[in-house]
Amino acid sequence: RVGLRVRVAPPRAATATSLSRKLTPKSRASPDxxxxxxxxxxxxxxxxxxxxxxETKRIPKMMRFVxxxxxxGAAAAFRAPARASPRTALGPLRGEPEVTFGDLDGSDVRVGxxxxxxxxxxxxxxxxxxxxxxxxxxxxxxxxxxxTVPGAFELPLASRYLALxxxxxxxxxxxxxxxxxxxxFEYICDAASSGLMRVGLDTGVPCxxxxxxxxxxxxxxxxxxxxxxxxGYIWGKSAVEMAVLRSDAMGSRGVGGAGKVVGLxxxxxxxxxxxxxxSADPKRKIGF
Numbered sequence: 100r101v102g103l104r105v106r107v108a109p110p111r112a113a114t115a116t117s118l119s120r121k122l123t124p125k126s127r128a129s130p131d132x133x134x135x136x137x138x139x140x141x142x143x144x145x146x147x148x149x150x151x152x153x154e155t156k157r158i159p160k161m162m163r164f165v166x167x168x169x170x171x172g173a174a175a176a177f178r179a180p181a182r183a184s185p186r187t188a189l190g191p192l193r194g195e196p197e198v199t200f201g202d203l204d205g206s207d208v209r210v211g212x213x214x215x216x217x218x219x220x221x222x223x224x225x226x227x228x229x230x231x232x233x234x235x236x237x238x239x240x241x242x243x244x245x246x247t248v249p250g251a252f253e254l255p256l257a258s259r260y261l262a263l264x265x266x267x268x269x270x271x272x273x274x275x276x277x278x279x280x281x282x283x284f285e286y287i288c289d290a291a292s293s294g295l296m297r298v299g300l301d302t303g304v305p306c307x308x309x310x311x312x313x314x315x316x317x318x319x320x321x322x323x324x325x326x327x328x329x330x331g332y333i334w335g336k337s338a339v340e341m342a343v344l345r346s347d348a349m350g351s352r353g354v355g356g357a358g359k360v361v362g363l364x365x366x367x368x369x370x371x372x373x374x375x376x377x378s379a380d381p382k383r384k385i386g387f
Contacts, residue, residue, distance in 0.1 A: 198333060205236035205339040207346075211267035212245045213257050215274040218316075224323035225273050225309065225331035232335025251276055251287055251310050255294025262304035269342040270298075271334050274310040275319050288312045303349075305341035309334040 210233060214222050233243060244267060248257045251274040258270050272295055278284040291310050299306040311330065313319045322330045 200336045200340060203236045203336065203339045203343065205233065205238040205342065207242075208236070208238050208269065208339055208342040209242040209267045210238055210244070210335075210338055210342070211258075211261045211270045212243065213254060213261065213270065213272050214245075214247055215250050215254065216247055217250055218275040218277065218319065221275045221311070221316075221319045221323050222273060224325070224329065225275070225311070225334075227325075228323070228329030228331025228333075229271055229273065229309070229335035229338075230331075231329075232332045233339065236336065236339040238339065250274070251291040254291055254310070255298055258295060258306050259298045259302065262298055262302035262306070267304065268345060269305045269307065269338045271307045271309050271338050273331065273334070276310060276312045277316055277319060278312075278314045284312075303345070305338070305345060307334050307338050307341070 212226065212229065214226060216222070230243075244261075246257065246261075248254060254272040254274060258272055261267060261270055272291075274291065276284060276288055276291075288310075292308060295306045295308050295310075298304070309331065311319050311322055313322070322328075
């Protein structure tokens with residue numbers, strides 16, 4: 100017999116390379132895996148993260164269209180507005196009235212003017228403007244009646260007295276309120292405006308709201324200039340137009356209607372400021 104002697108070689112020492120090969124399962128490389136170059140450090144994998152570009156691709160086309168429309172609207176909102184003409188942006192040009200009036204015949208119109216005694220210089224200029232307008236419309240001097248009250252708060256009641264006397268066809272209430280440091284300005288403005296409107300609605304006699312409500316005296320002076328932008332001039336024209344309108348609506352009861360109430364009379368003031376009529380009549384002790 101031939102004897103076989105098998106020599107078993109001792110196991111070789113495992114190296115780090117062989118261990119890493121055995122422990123790492125063989126699989127196909129992931130598409131997200133990044134193979135570092137010999138001169139570049141390994142970069143972390145970005146599995147599960149999405150970039151802004153990939154996220155945008157997921158937005159539907161309709162959604163992107165809506166977003167684009169919104170961006171266009173926002174851009175249009177912040178676009179600088181077109182420059183308006185001086186007439187539309189800042190009101191009428193210097194020397195021109197804010198409204199225009201046609202040819203008015205006020206030869207038979209009776210006008211009552213009630214003004215306050217605050218801010219005399221402004222009030223006088225406004226009254227002069229109203230008188231100029233009445234003269235242009237042909238209002239006779241004998242048909243202009245004038246009186247004064249302490250302040251704008253008293254204008255509605257005085258206007259009611261005058262309207263109920265049936266001696267005038269229209270009333271112009273003139274005053275000037277300048278805002279101060281308290282709420283007094285707001286209260287008086289509201290009381291005067293609503294009160295005068297109520298007098299007109301209750302009596303049927305037009306009451307022209309000729310009260311300036313301004314924030315400074317400079318604003319009042321700007322509206323009381325000696326030209327046709329004077330607010331009083333516009334009030335005078337408006338008074339004649341409303342009196343004619345009332346006459347057309349009421350017929351013979353309008354302009355130059357029935358007689359006045361006994362016990363009330365009004366001091367007649369001409370365009371030049373002279374007073375007319377006799378003061379000896381005892382019936383004229385009460386009135387204007």
